[in-house]
Amino acid sequence: MFVDVDGAQFFVVSFGRGPRTLVGIGGWTGSWEVWADVFGVLSQHWRTVGIDHRGTGVTLAATEGVTFAQMADDLLAVLDQLGIEQCVLAAESSGAATAITAVAQQPHRFSGLVLSGGLYFQPPTNEPSPFLLGLQAAYETAVDQFIRASLPETNDPALIAWTRKILLRADQTAAVDLYKLTLGLDLRPLLPQITLPTLLLHGDADRMVPLASSQWLASQLAQGQLHALPGAGHAPMITFPQAVAAAIEGFFKT
Structure with a gap:
């Protein structure tokens, strides 16, 4: 289904029923689908909701000049329209920046947070970003390189092809803006x-x-707990969904 927020159309999916709600968002150009296999496990006991953020999946929303504050506002507005008063929010990679911003804005809306390979700090540099230059020069080649670096633990052609399809649903302009x-x-x-x-x-x-x-982030958060996944790369939700689901279930068990 699509949810309208100030003229932007955000694509949302929902699976399962349960007393708890887990909302999943991706990072960079990753759509809700990066959480699909984790949702497949957790939706037996949770309501699971996935949202395609700006520039990703099939959401129709501009990315020019976007900020993480705006993406947090988008998220909160979608939750409002879905009638989700409180949830556990799961985010991966740069989606963590959206999640942290949203929680800081409205902490009462969230009962817990899951950050996978979360990006919250990127030291400034005077040098141009090689990856950004690659995105601008040869988009699909840069995405392929990103996938190889993100999923070093697998050579599964189906898994790699699926990840590629997820990321390339974003066009080059959106990918550059979001990066x-x-x-x-x-x-x-x-x-x-x-x-x-x-x-x-x-x-x-x-x-x-x-x-x-x-590890550093865990030391700074009042109730932060690190769960390292042996052998996993940057996207364990894709390569180790059972382990990720078990970690979430165990951490938030009632």
Whole structure:
């Protein structure tokens, strides 16, 4: 289904029924589908909701000049329209920046947080980003390189092809706009405001965001707990969905 927010059309899916709701968002150009296999497990006991953020999946929303604050506003507006008063919010990679911003804005809306390979800080540099230059010069080639770096633990052609289809639903302009958001990102000042139970998932083979980043984040959050996933790269929701689902279920067990 599509949810209208100020003329933008956000694509939303929902599976399962249960006393708890888990809302999943992707990072960069990853749509809700990065959580699909995890939802397949958790929807036996949870209501699971996936949202395609701006520029991803089949959502129709402009990305020019977008900020993480705006994406957090989008998320909160979609939750309002769905009648979700409170949920556990799950985000991966740069989606963590949207999640942290949303929780800082309206902490009462969230009972817990799951960040997988979460990106919250990207040191500024005077050098041009090689990946950004690659996106601008040869989009599909850059995406293929990103997938290989993100999923070092698998050579499964079906899994790689599925991931490619997910990412390439975003056009080149959206991919560039969304990647630029991460350059110089620094949400460390918001961390003292994140006091809810937070599960930090991180593959110990992650080449995109080092494990040390989540180790430090766990030390800064009032209720942060790190769960390292042996052998996993940057997208364990795709390659280790059972382990990710079990970690979420265990952390938020009632």
